[in-house]
Amino acid sequence: MPEVSPDLFRRWYRSFEEDTDDQAVYRPADFPFPPSRASRPSLEFRPGGGYVEYAAGAADRATPTRGSWEAEEDDAVRVRAGAGTRVLHIVAHDDQVLRIRK
């Protein structure tokens, strides 16, 4: 089970510009992203197992899909959103950055 600290419980926005070959990088809302008309994909972990994925919507706001998260072995977190389930491998996180294995 990954060490989940309260820092994880926020909405994380994809910071494509910082991605590496094997890591997808996410940042909190206040990170100085370059401005865009398109909302960045984002995901949100909530205490108690709530999980939300946000995708671009029609009026420039994100469309949320709600689900749940649960910790699995090692760095794995199983997330469910809508009809889909997938396993995220959280390489590192603090209150400034979330790194997920690609």
Place this chain on the structure above:
Amino acid sequence: MDTADMVDPPVRRGCGSEDVHRRLLNESLNYRLNRAAIENLAFAFATGEEQPSRAEVLTIPVVVHVVHATDEQDVSEEQIDGQIAVLNEDFRALNADVKNVPPVWQGLVADARIEFRRATVDPDGNPTTGVTRRRTTARSFSDDDAVKFTARGGADAWPADRYLNIWVCRLGGGLLGYAQFPGGPAATDGVVITDTGFGTTGTAAAPFNLGRTTTHEIGHWLNLFHIGGDDGTGCSGTDFVADTPNQAGQNFGTPAFPSVTCNNGPDGDMFMNYMDYTDDSAMFMFTHGQMLRVEACLAGPRQGLLTAAAATTPADG
């Protein structure tokens, strides 16, 4: 916007949360019914079954709610007036850069015959500058509508049937702005613009410092969709407008004409349309087809604006 997906199932059964859940479900159902009626009317205008009958230019009273966490975000009167000046050019096709529309589409350039003015009378009938200001402890806002409620660190909306609400705040996640289509709840009706994408001076920063973010969001507020459709980069999505070419996804930056997608050559994407995603300097037109949707919107869900304008003389507006 699919509000059904925004309903959080209650975590624990209880009178309060059950009531909230039921209210949201009902609102969601209302929204779906409203949207169906709005699109049916837009379709009637698009097919010619209904004809635009509006004789006068409509002037929409605007209230700008400036919700600031820093002195810098407390945008100046000049920045607000600069933004409204841009709207009064863009929605009358009086913008200087409209001459840059490629010759093949010059004939499609449309005057929306809508103008904007800071409200001079508040909802209680008192004189106003059309601007509300409040300090907030929120470092930034998201697209969750918190900025639209005083109790959540923002500012409550003015009645949506009489005013266009524009919230100016710092949006997180790099988002420039977002809107609510007609047919949604009045308490959240309007557009939200990040302060760095608002107006042409002060905190406005290139390449989004020509006021076009607000033009784009008001386009949504008047029921316009993105011209690329909202199907990602697919070719099957539509904006339900006949005279905008079918195109794949949204365009970014400052594309060069022509930019061909979805077999739409030789002219390609109409990336200079306000409802694309290009930089402020690269978007400068609405089309006649888009204006049919706007006319349907004003004849339907936003007819209160026409009624209010007819009941108000310019002198006391």
